[in-house]
Amino acid sequence: MKRRLSIGLAVALLLAVVAVIVWGRGDDTTQAELTTVRGAIGSEKLPFFQDQRVLDAFAKHGLKVQVDAAGSRQIATSLDLGKYDFAFPASSPAAQRIQRDRKVTSVYTPFSSPMAVATFEPIVSLLSAQNAVHKGPGDYQVLDIAKYLELTATRWDQLPGNTAFPARKNVLITTTDPRESNSAAMYLSIVSFVANGNAVVSTPEAEAKVAPGLAKLFLDQGYTQNSTEGPFEDYLSAGMGKTPMVLIYESQFLGRQLKADGAIRPDMRLLYTSPTIYSKHTLIPLGGNGDKVGQLLSTDPELGKLAASFGFRTSDPRHFTETQPKAPADLVDAVEPPTFETLERMLDAVKKQY
Structure with missing residues (x-):
C-alpha cells in the first residue's frame, strides 16, 4: 500500500513539473508570436503606453507596442521617423506636417485633451x-x-x-x-x-x-x-x-x-x-502595423477606457464621462x-x- 502511494505521489509530482514546463513554454511562444510595432509619441502619452494593462490589451491583438517619447514639434520637424511604424504627436498641426511630408492619406485621432x-x-x-x-x-x-x-x-x-x-x-x-x-x-x-x-x-x-x-x-x-x-x-x-x-x-x-x-x-x-x-492627439501610420495601432486605439473599448483613466477624452465620450465624472463633459x-x-x-x- 505504501509503495503504491509513493508511486502515485511521484507520478503526481512529475505531472506537475511537466505542466509547469509546458505552461512556461506556451507563454514564451505567445510572447514570441507578438508582432513588434514601434512608435514615436509625445511624452505626455508615455505613462499610458508603459502601463501593463495597455501592453496586455495590445497583446490580445497580437501586438507588442514599443514607443520612444519626444516633443511633438520635434517629432514633426527633426526626428528621423524612418525607423517607426507610427508617429503620435499631441496636436493636429504637428500631425498635418508629418502627414504632408510622409504623404500619408489616413490618420486617427483616438483621443484629445x-x-x-x-x-x-x-x-x-x-x-x-x-x-x-x-x-x-x-x-x-x-x-x-x-x-x-x-x-x-x-x-x-x-x-x-x-x-x-x-x-x-x-x-x-x-x-x-x-x-x-x-x-x-x-x-x-x-x-x-x-x-x-x-x-x-x-x-x-x-x-x-x-x-x-x-x-x-x-x-x-x-x-x-x-x-x-x-x-x-x-x-x-x-x-x-x-x-x-x-x-x-x-x-x-x-x-x-x-x-x-x-x-x-x-x-x-x-x-x-x-x-x-x-490638443488633438493624432496618430499617423507610417508602415507595418502602425495602422492597426490607430484602429485599436480608436475602436477598442478596453483601450478607450484605459485612455480615459489617464485623463484623455476619447472618441467615445462615454469612456471619459464614466471614468472622470468630476471633469466638465464639454468646454x-x-x-x-x-x-x-x-x-x-x-x-x-x-x-x-x-
Missing part, C-alpha cells in the same frame, strides 16, 4: 481678486486669458493685498520650450488668438502684429524644458514657490488625480483657460489653432528672440 493650467488655491484667490479667474458654465474654474495678459508685466508682490505669494517675479504661466514642444505651441495659439482680437491668426500682417508681445511671454520665463512632463513634475514636487502656474494637458492632472497616489494635494487646482484649445470656449505653416512662422519669430 484641452490645454489647462495647474496651480494652487492661494494663486486662484489672487487672480480672482484681479478678475482673472471666474466660474465656468459648469462646476469648474476658468482663467481669462485677456485678463491674464494684462497682468504679465506685473510682479506677484505688486498685486494689491498679496500676502500669500509675494514673489518678486512676473505673473507668468510656466510653459515648455516653444522651439521643441507642442504644449508651448498650443499656448502660443491661445494667446495669439486673444492678442489678435479674438481671431485665429491667419495672415502675415496679423503675425507681425502679435509676434513681439508674444515672444516676451516665453523669454521672460528664463529656462524652459522640452516636454510637459518636466514642468508638471516640478509643479507636483517643488510646489508653488517654483511653479505657481504651469501649462499642462488636462489629461496629466486628471490622470494623476485618478491614480490617487497623493501627488495631487488638496490645495492644488486645475484652471481651464478661456479660450482653450483641444464651450474652445478655438482652433492656426495652420501649421502660420504656427511655424510665429514660433520661428519667437525663436529668433532667444
Whole structure:
C-alpha cells in the first residue's frame, strides 16, 4: 500500500513539473508570436503606453507596442521617423506636417485633451481678486486669458493685498520650450488668438502684429524644458514657490488625480483657460502595423477606457464621462489653432528672440 502511494505521489509530482514546463513554454511562444510595432509619441502619452494593462490589451491583438517619447514639434520637424511604424504627436498641426511630408492619406485621432493650467488655491484667490479667474458654465474654474495678459508685466508682490505669494517675479504661466514642444505651441495659439482680437491668426500682417508681445511671454520665463512632463513634475514636487502656474494637458492632472497616489494635494487646482484649445492627439501610420495601432486605439473599448483613466477624452465620450465624472463633459470656449505653416512662422519669430 505504501509503495503504491509513493508511486502515485511521484507520478503526481512529475505531472506537475511537466505542466509547469509546458505552461512556461506556451507563454514564451505567445510572447514570441507578438508582432513588434514601434512608435514615436509625445511624452505626455508615455505613462499610458508603459502601463501593463495597455501592453496586455495590445497583446490580445497580437501586438507588442514599443514607443520612444519626444516633443511633438520635434517629432514633426527633426526626428528621423524612418525607423517607426507610427508617429503620435499631441496636436493636429504637428500631425498635418508629418502627414504632408510622409504623404500619408489616413490618420486617427483616438483621443484629445484641452490645454489647462495647474496651480494652487492661494494663486486662484489672487487672480480672482484681479478678475482673472471666474466660474465656468459648469462646476469648474476658468482663467481669462485677456485678463491674464494684462497682468504679465506685473510682479506677484505688486498685486494689491498679496500676502500669500509675494514673489518678486512676473505673473507668468510656466510653459515648455516653444522651439521643441507642442504644449508651448498650443499656448502660443491661445494667446495669439486673444492678442489678435479674438481671431485665429491667419495672415502675415496679423503675425507681425502679435509676434513681439508674444515672444516676451516665453523669454521672460528664463529656462524652459522640452516636454510637459518636466514642468508638471516640478509643479507636483517643488510646489508653488517654483511653479505657481504651469501649462499642462488636462489629461496629466486628471490622470494623476485618478491614480490617487497623493501627488495631487488638496490645495492644488486645475484652471481651464478661456479660450482653450483641444490638443488633438493624432496618430499617423507610417508602415507595418502602425495602422492597426490607430484602429485599436480608436475602436477598442478596453483601450478607450484605459485612455480615459489617464485623463484623455476619447472618441467615445462615454469612456471619459464614466471614468472622470468630476471633469466638465464639454468646454464651450474652445478655438482652433492656426495652420501649421502660420504656427511655424510665429514660433520661428519667437525663436529668433532667444
